[in-house]
Structures are given as structure tokens and as C-alpha cells.
Amino acid sequence: RKEVEQDPGPFNVPEGATVAFNCTYSNSASQSFFWYRQDCRKEPKLLMSVYSSGNEDGRFTALLNRASQYISLLIRDSKLSDSATYLCVVTGGATNKLIFGTGTLLAVQP
């Protein structure tokens, strides 16, 4: 079983749509959770950290359910510029190393 699992997609949505990505992780000891965004052939960039209480940043909302070991990302009012791969990331072990899911590809259509 992979440490972090995501639906690879692709998710093809029209502009303005709301889209949700889900992710599960296997290590109950994981302490920190993130969503990164990766554009084609570029480096990952931090989109947002995920807190137990849930958090929102503009059109983006992240939720964490520790009991179910489940993380989600909601994007409202999708823009063309949101097209990218979204990476679910958790920390592993005592050294803050990041464990990445394989990513979910989002394509926002005009």
C-alpha cells in the first residue's frame, strides 16, 4: 500500500466549477499535511498547509480528518490558471521529510 494515495485523474472541469480532491495516508503518526501544486516540468510549490480545524485561502479550502487519515482540497470557481497537478503531502518520521502522493491532474476547460 502506498503511504499517500490520490486519485490520479485527470479531472476535466469547466471554468467556474467547484472541484474536490481527496487523499488518504497510511501513517497515523504523520504530523503535518500539505497541498503542493506542480505545473508541467516545474518544481512543486506549496499551495497551503492543512490544519486539523480546516483552513481556507481564497478559493481554496483544505480539510483534515485524522481519525480517517483523510485529507481533501476544495477549489471553488475554477480558473484556467488552476490547471496543474495537485500533490497531497505528509511529513514522515522525525526528520521532516516529505512524502508525496502521485498527484491529481486538473484540467480546467474554457
Place this chain on the structure above:
Amino acid sequence: NAGVMQNPRHLVRRRGQEARLRCSPMKGHSHVYWYRQLPEEGLKFMVYLQKENIIDESGMPKERFSAEFPKEGPSILRIQQVVRGDSAAYFCASSSDTWTGGVETQYFGPGTRLLVL
């Protein structure tokens, strides 16, 4: 404030040659992480270094791969006797020294794309 820098951005090697990848962390950062992204796969942790110390190398292949982060200069990821399976994007990330009781954000460099012919 310059971000994380990596060079070269693209590297072509023939089988059996050596590859050296360099990473300069952000100013004020002394924690460096290396990750590898194979084609069509997710990023995988390789090694975590602080100045002059390897802290966690649990993701490094047992042979041919080594990493260092000297007191002066960039961190180096070295791959000896490269094989076609080493073709991948290698990303370096850095984080700060400041301990805030939480997890410090890792900032990624643009990566080095290694192609082994």
C-alpha cells in the same frame, strides 16, 4: 532574496559516466533535502542534510549515490556509473534553521533533469 538554486538545469550523460548535481539553499537555510521524480511518478525522498552532516539517507539507493553538504558551497548529489534508470528530475528543497515548534516549509529549486543515454 534568491530562491533555491540548482544547476545544471539539464544534464545528459552516457551510461557509466558520473553525474554531479548542485543545490544552493535559500539564504539563511541550512537544511537541504533531495527528492527524485521518475517519469510519470511522484516525488520520492532521497536524503536530508545539514551543514557537514547527513541526517537521514533512508531514501538513497545503496550503491552509486552519495550526497554532501560542505561547510562552504552548495550541496552536491553525486551519481556514479549512471544507468538509464537514473533518468529523472532531481529536486532540492531547503528549509530554515528557526525552530518554531512546527514543521518548517520546504522550498523547492527548479530541479535538474538528468537524461542517461
